[in-house]
Amino acid sequence: MPPALVASAQASPNIALVKYWGNRDDDLRLPSNGSLSMTLGGLHTVARVAFDPAATVDTLVIAGQVAPPAARQRVAQQLDLVRAAAGHDLRARIDSSSNFPSGAGIASSASAFAAITLAATAACGLALDAAALSRLARRGSGSACRSVFGGFVEWIAGDGDESSYAIPLAPGEHWPLIDLVAVVSQAAKSTGSTEGHRLAASSPLQTARVADTPRRLSACRQALLERDFARLAEVVELDSLMMHAVMMTSSPALVYWQPSTLTVLHAVAEWRRQGHEVCATVDAGPNVHCLCAPGQAAVVKAKLQDLPGVDLVFECPPGEAARLLPN
Numbered sequence: 566m567p568p569a570l571v572a573s574a575q576a577s578p579n580i581a582l583v584k585y586w587g588n589r590d591d592d593l594r595l596p597s598n599g600s601l602s603m604t605l606g607g608l609h610t611v612a613r614v615a616f617d618p619a620a621t622v623d624t625l626v627i628a629g630q631v632a633p634p635a636a637r638q639r640v641a642q643q644l645d646l647v648r649a650a651a652g653h654d655l656r657a658r659i660d661s662s663s664n665f666p667s668g669a670g671i672a673s674s675a676s677a678f679a680a681i682t683l684a685a686t687a688a689c690g691l692a693l694d695a696a697a698l699s700r701l702a703r704r705g706s707g708s709a710c711r712s713v714f715g716g717f718v719e720w721i722a723g724d725g726d727e728s729s730y731a732i733p734l735a736p737g738e739h740w741p742l743i744d745l746v747a748v749v750s751q752a753a754k755s756t757g758s759t760e761g762h763r764l765a766a767s768s769p770l771q772t773a774r775v776a777d778t779p780r781r782l783s784a785c786r787q788a789l790l791e792r793d794f795a796r797l798a799e800v801v802e803l804d805s806l807m808m809h810a811v812m813m814t815s816s817p818a819l820v821y822w823q824p825s826t827l828t829v830l831h832a833v834a835e836w837r838r839q840g841h842e843v844c845a846t847v848d849a850g851p852n853v854h855c856l857c858a859p860g861q862a863a864v865v866k867a868k869l870q871d872l873p874g875v876d877l878v879f880e881c882p883p884g885e886a887a888r889l890l891p892n
């Protein structure tokens with residue numbers, strides 16, 4: 566062990582343009598399909614991991630409060646992987662805090678596990694390359710493997726632990742889209758993503774969704790590389806609706822939408838018909854991510870703020886890769 570034992574890191578959440586839903590292997594978080602995302606700028610989780618030779622348990626503190634046992638257990642399992650790689654058995658104190666509220670429709674597990682994994686490996690003196698870091702972050706939360714990188718990112722599904730990790734597709738400057746997150750509810754969701762992934766296979770639609778994913782990934786990649794907003798809008802909205810069709814037809818059914826979700830989806834479709842370059846995608850919750858072409862965000866944001874049921878709107882440009890912070 567190097568003497569430091571402590572490191573801090575920062576990572577941003579991401580919004581999936583082609584979504585991850587369902588695993589081939591839940592324990593390893595090997596996804597049923599590849600996915601593609603934009604890392605979200607302006608939002609981040611900062612994690613500090615301090616291994617302590619005197620500690621007998623891992624302690625997780627989120628925003629200054631000792632975390633509930635289930636959250637602590639999930640982070641401890643992630644640290645077990647880091648400890649195994651580093652060849653020691655020291656327990657740690659993990660402090661994590663985000664500059665965005667949980668329940669805002671922005672997955673904090675992606676930024677948290679990317680930041681915790683980077684900080685923990687650095688604290689142990691493990692210098693992982695980005696692909697290895699992405700593979701390891703994946704074990705904590707699937708979407709965290711994409712938050713290792715900035716800009717536009719693809720998670721290659723792979724066929725085993727070694728081959729399932731994210732790769733950078735294009736930097737944010739390539740196409741500075743803005744994600745306007747229309748928050749319609751901040752209530753905690755009753756079924757989290759991890760449980761949702763387990764239900765995906767119970768939907769008769771999941772097989773068709775997974776089979777069609779290479780086509781959607783290819784269309785999304787091409788739209789991004791050519792900065793073709795109409796094509797991007799088509800694939801992003803189709804992909805989101807396909808995932809929600811799977812969710813709604815699982816046993817038990819998962820209906821994450823609220824009435825205001827549909828209000829925003831209809832409004833976005835109407836604004837696009839009127840010529841505004843905006844499209845909508847919804848993750849495992851009721852809030853709507855409205856992606857805007859450069860130059861379109863101000864007018865769309867004003868329209869969103871006028872819609873009934875929209876509580877607040879976050880504005881996110883493409884974000885940066887996860888990085889270490891000075892201690």
Ligand code: DP6
Nearest residue numbers: 581584585706707708758759848849
């Ligand atoms: C709908 O990565 O949050 O946001 O691996 O169980 O932590 P766990 O799941 P998570 O699932 C993300 C689901 C999604 C789509 C996506 O981000 O690709």
